[in-house]
Amino acid sequence: MKNILIIGSGIVGICTGIELIRRGYSVTLMDPNQPGSQTSYGNAGVISDSSLMVINNPQLRKSLFQLIFTKQTSFRYSKFFIFLRLSWILRFLIFSHKNxxxxxxxxxxxxxxxSLKAHQELIxxxxSKNNISKPGWLKLFKTINSYKKYYLELDVLNKNKAEYTILDTEQIxxxxxDLEESFFKGVLFKNSLRVKSPLALSKKYFNYFTNSGGGYLKEECKDLNYKKGRWSINFNKQNLNFDEVVVAAGPWSKKLLFSLGYDIPLAWERGYHHHFSIKKKTNINPAIHDIEGGFVFSSNGSEIRVTSGVELNFMDASKNEIQINESIQKLHKILPLDKKLTEKAWLGSRPTIADSLPMIGKAPKHKxxxxxxxxxxIGLSTSAGSAVILSEMIQNKKSSINTDPFSPKRFNL
Structure with missing residues (x-):
């Protein structure tokens, strides 16, 4: 039985561990933080089969001037980050075309x-059914102009046979x-699921992983070496050896792999969220993306979660709560928010490759x-599926889908 180390215990790492154990491997997760408590904790809580539009699309180039010179709730950036990571920015923009x-x-x-099918089996x-509501994903548009800008994405959805329902004002x-503001149109995604608590789901998955025989090391991976066909790690005067290593460390993957000679074209889209109590209970199943507002919110009856847009910055930069505070001000007009349940805004970093696709597959330079x-x-949406295809690669079996778009070989690493 091969012994595999997975570095990272977010939802991607946990799902990968579960899938590898199912296929007969001995698996250990390694992470200095509690499972699911970092980037996997701070998200909109959506599992969808229809989140298909990458950020670097033709509309990005058209709106570039506005994004640079107009401060928006949906997007903020650090000038210092742009200056130091200009090569990544330009590389990201190169992919902003129709093809x-x-x-x-x-x-x-x-x-x-x-991934949706794999998640449904894991749920x-x-x-975890009591942690799931459906349909789970709704986009709302206040004006006809914002809805017209969405036509490009609707065309993409239609070409890929995604299932959705368009709602008019009265249907919304x-x-x-319970929504106290009027909206022009809505797009409700039929097959989507909303996870009421992403952390609770990660914990359930992690418990299933350990109950299935998985191991866990609450340590930071600082010393990873490859010798004589095996990988070794050293910590607390211990030395452990593994046959295979999977790097699933999300935004920390870039730093970890740089020490092994890989310059991953990865940057960090930071995001914030807060929790509020509400003056009256609401009955809203899906997570809602207010397109003009530039934020996402969801309801658990007596509690509301609001998540900010994108802040393009370094992972370890100081907090800047302007975006999340603007989101909260706008949400006050939609729902009767009451008391803030989180003293400080949660902050996390979403790992983004230059072409907006995940990197799944064999490392180019190491066995x-x-x-x-x-x-x-969309890590929550894609986590279970990426676990399946990576496990198939490790087994050297035919993949369930075409994995070429996710191959690390697509970049000169």
Whole structure:
């Protein structure tokens, strides 16, 4: 039985561990933090098979001037970051064309359909149904102009046979009467799931992993070496050896792999969130993306979670709560928020590869080293599917989907 180390215990690492154990491997997760407590904790809580539109699409170039010179709730950036990571920015913009948009959408559709099915099986196995509501994902538009800008994404959804329902103003009011602001249109995704508590889901998955025989090291991986066909790690005067290593460390993957000679084209889209009590209980199942507002919110009856847009900055930069505070001000007009339940805003970093696709597959320079990171804003949606295809690669079996778009070989590493 091969012994495999997975570096990173976020939702991607946990799902990968579960899948590898299912296939007969001995698996250990390694992470200095509690499982699911970092980037996997701070997200909108959506599992969808229809999050297909990458950020670097043709509309990005058209709106570039506005993004640079107009401060928006949906997007902020650090000038210092832009200056020091200009090569990554330019590389990111190079992919902002129609051909890449359509190529990426097709690849993400295959991965997310596979992932949704794998998540549904895990939800049953881990008794997590009470943490799930459906449909789970709704985009709302206040004006006809913002909805018209969405036509490009609708075209992408249609080409990839994604299932959704378009709601008009009256249908939105009828289905979601608790919303105190009027919306022009809504797009409700049929097959989507909302995870009420992403952390609770990660914990359930992790417990299933350990109950299935998985190991866990609450340590930081600082000393990873490859000698005589095996990987070794050293910590607390201990030395452990593994046959294979999977790097699933999300935003920390870049730093970890740089020490092994890989310059990963990865940057960090930071995001914030807060929790509020509400003056009256709400009955809203899906997580809601207010397009003009530039934020996402979701309801658990008497509690509201609000998540900010993107802040392009270094992982360890100081907090800047302007975006999340603007989101809260806008949300006050939509729902009767009461008391803030979180003293400080939570901050996390979403790992983004230059082409907005995750990096899943064999490392180009080392034997028995595998990558599974860079899942951008949709790590929860793609985690279970990426675990399946990576496990198939490790087994040297035919993949369930086309994995070429996610190959690390697509970059000169």
């Amino acid at each position: 890449h948009m359509e190529f990426a959408a097709k690849a993400l559709r295959e991965l997310q359909v596979l 049953k196995k881990t008794n 009011k009828k289905q979601f009467p 028995n080293l595998w990558f599974n990171f860079g899942h951008n804003h």
